[in-house]
């Protein structure tokens with residue numbers, strides 16, 4: 001009876017949500033591995049991981065078991081206390097980020113919330129040491145850091161700012177890869193922090209030049225400005241190292257994570273190193289749900305999996321296969337490919353959105369029966385590919401065949 005009600009309701013679903021998303025015409029009912037199934041039973045190969053969230057795919061048995069077992073024991077206690085699993089989760093996360101210099105963590109629920117925490121840490125660190133007025137956060141043009149008013153304020157894309165001002169003051173933007181502009185912007189008298197995505201995801205998969213990041217690290221260290229990496233999309237093994245910034249050979253003062261951190265259960269984290277680990281004190285910050293027992297149980301499975309060096313090597317190998325295959329097409333519609341690990345951006349000769357629609361529909365010869373392929377866009381002309389890490393070679397190849405067929409003219 002209840003299930004029939006769900007069937008009836010799903011028909012009219014589109015009318016109930018605010019129009020914030022340009023939704024594609026599909027309603028999913030279940031998933032397994034790298035496959036999703038819609039309510040009609042059509043299957044889709046997932047090259048999107050729910051925007052870098054389902055990093056272990058769908059219905060990953062250890063994750064299902066951990067979440068089910070934990071739900072049967074304890075889902076949530078408020079942050080007046082701690083739970084056994086939340087302590088283990090925090091310890092494992094700090095250990096995974098030790099190479100970046102991280103020592104303590106605060107859990108929230110999302111990426112935007114993690115970045116809000118980072119901004120608060122930078123401002124309080126600076127305020128306590130230097131007094132008021134040294135509060136500016138520098139970030140990059142074309143960056144993306146989230147949708148709350150302050151996360152938007154630090155996001156360097158005008159299109160997200162339309163209609164929502166006034167914004168939180170104290171943010172400036174510099175172009176990516178321009179050390180001279182950064183040198184000027186990181187004013188020792190006014191700047192508290194520099195927030196940077198090690199790979200800019202939303203704006204088109206742009207990898208930071210390691211030399212630029214090393215220069216940024218030196219400028220920040222010399223001027224006592226906190227160097228903060230937003231690893232929300234590119235971290236957690238996505239590019240083949242636990243954090244994408246590891247490939248630049250620097251240490252961070254602050255790191256933010258979310259998305260895949262609990263494989264689909266909402267959680268966000270802001271971590272701080274030596275300089276800033278003690279900045280937030282009792283009453284300074286909080287989050288009702290942040291890092292609760294259910295999220296922690298899921299997060300432990302993710303961390304145990306993606307910190308395994310052999311697992312990370314596989315991500316690198318599969319990423320190489322992905323890039324080599326796309327390059328081997330020499331496809332006239334492909335203008336540029338950028339990628340590392342299982343994170344790739346493909347610039348095409350037209351708008352990206354129609355490609356999402358044709359990939360979803362599946363091969364023309366199938367008459368819409370599929371299988372479909374789920375890909376993402378990043379900017380208007382870039383296809384973004386973020387497959388689950390557990391994808392097998394034959395599934396990767398099948399997805400790439402579907403992508404190539406969708407690129408070919410009808």
Ligand SMILES: Cc1ncc(COP(=O)(O)O)c(C=O)c1O
Pocket residue numbers: 051109110111112113115144145146147197201202230231232233234258259
């Ligand atoms: C780099 C980066 N930072 C922050 C966010 C915001 O995360 P959330 O949507 O969980 O608030 C995103 C989301 O796409 C992101 O890609």
